Amino acid sequence: MNCLKDLGLKTFISIIFLSISTLSFAIDFEDAVFPELATSARALSMGNAYVAKADDASAVYYNPAGLGSVRKTHFHLSNFHMEFNKGWISNSTRGNVLDVFPEVMSAFSLEGQRENLLKNKGSISHQRFNFLPNFTTRYFSLGYLVSKRTRATIGQEAGANFEYADRRDHGPYAALNISLFGGVFKIGGSATYLNRKEIVGESAANVEYEEDPTEVKKGAAVIVVAGAKLTLPIAFLPTFAAKMNNAFDQRFSEGSTNGAPTEVLNSLDFGFSLTPQIGNVVRVHLEANYKDVSSEYDGVATNRKITLGLELDIARRFFMRAGYGDGWGSAGIGIKSQRLEFDLTTYAVDTTSNEFRGKEDRRFALSFSYGL
Numbered sequence: 557m558n559c560l561k562d563l564g565l566k567t568f569i570s571i572i573f574l575s576i577s578t579l580s581f582a583i584d585f586e587d588a589v590f591p592e593l594a595t596s597a598r599a600l601s602m603g604n605a606y607v608a609k610a611d612d613a614s615a616v617y618y619n620p621a622g623l624g625s626v627r628k629t630h631f632h633l634s635n636f637h638m639e640f641n642k643g644w645i646s647n648s649t650r651g652n653v654l655d656v657f658p659e660v661m662s663a664f665s666l667e668g669q670r671e672n673l674l675k676n677k678g679s680i681s682h683q684r685f686n687f688l689p690n691f692t693t694r695y696f697s698l699g700y701l702v703s704k705r706t707r708a709t710i711g712q713e714a715g716a717n718f719e720y721a722d723r724r725d726h727g728p729y730a731a732l733n734i735s736l737f738g739g740v741f742k743i744g745g746s747a748t749y750l751n752r753k754e755i756v757g758e759s760a761a762n763v764e765y766e767e768d769p770t771e772v773k774k775g776a777a778v779i780v781v782a783g784a785k786l787t788l789p790i791a792f793l794p795t796f797a798a799k800m801n802n803a804f805d806q807r808f809s810e811g812s813t814n815g816a817p818t819e820v821l822n823s824l825d826f827g828f829s830l831t832p833q834i835g836n837v838v839r840v841h842l843e844a845n846y847k848d849v850s851s852e853y854d855g856v857a858t859n860r861k862i863t864l865g866l867e868l869d870i871a872r873r874f875f876m877r878a879g880y881g882d883g884w885g886s887a888g889i890g891i892k893s894q895r896l897e898f899d900l901t902t903y904a905v906d907t908t909s910n911e912f913r914g915k916e917d918r919r920f921a922l923s924f925s926y927g928l
Contacts, residue, residue: 601888602865603879607827620744632927775808
């Protein structure tokens with residue numbers, strides 16, 4: 557009888573331990589629905605349903621086949637994207653006017669986010685920056701990627717730790733496109749020599765955060781994105797598209813003794829779109845995507861992977877957009893000229909932390925690009 561009791565106790569302890577292990581480091585990145593190495597505010601406003609539409613410099617990561625639809629040559633040295641979530645904005649802008657500037661500046665660091673989260677436990681802090689200077693023309697793009705992405709939280713329960721995830725990517729890239737049958741069928745690919753530094757962990761919430769060298773993971777890999785588009789030359793231009801992330805399933809080298817950073821999974825996205833013309837200068841683009849068709853990412857519900865987007869194009873200069881992605885709505889506006897591209901967006905994700913699963917994480921993004 558005692559043996560059975562001991563066995564039962566050990567089993568119970570093991571289950572508790574495994575449960576705690578699965579809850580640890582719940583803060584991570586939403587790569588199943590947003591797998592792109594560099595996001596676009598234009599795409600995010602359309603629910604990130606952009607596999608079939610991609611027709612600008614962001615096609616490098618959304619679907620390189622879309623380079624065949626680029627209308628004008630761009631040489632943009634200031635292609636910049638930034639986004640913050642509602643939690644980051646709320647936490648870093650509390651207090652009087654004189655306190656706001658130093659609070660905002662400190663919130664760009666993990667230590668600053670920890671201090672702000674202590675005052676508002678139960679919220680998530682998110683920030684992301686992409687810098688993508690590039691030369692892009694029809695059939696070709698060349699540039700350099702710099703990206704930083706950070707998420708953090710402190711739970712509301714007693715003794716909750718400071719959970720954080722910080723990812724920094726950089727590296728050169730090149731992309732090519734081939735258009736066949738008068739542009740009806742397009743294929744393309746991009747290759748990025750990606751250097752990644754990543755930290756995912758937790759620490760005591762009431763202790764000043766200092767980077768732990770044992771948590772830092774570094775590595776490099778050549779990440780290839782491959783894509784294809786078939787546009788039927790009939791009314792509404794129905795387009796079928798597919799894009800494969802990390803097409804050659806490359807793994808990061810281990811640039812530190814702590815192992816390699818999180819791999820880029822070999823996931824597949826499908827897209828379908830219609831683009832009816834309304835009048836002489838107005839077009840409507842309607843698109844549906846199915847992200848991660850092969851379910852490389854575990855535990856992501858199907859309704860989160862279906863994304864929908866709408867774009868109202870007025871004279872190819874002014875844009876109004878709306879969408880549905882990761883279970884939440886999105887919207888945005890845009891202005892585009894030969895030299896200037898400006899997009900303002902709000903979108904949301906379904907949070908994945910153990911305390912926030914199934915709740916909205918509302919974000920606000922701005923993309924700005926100026927060049928020749």
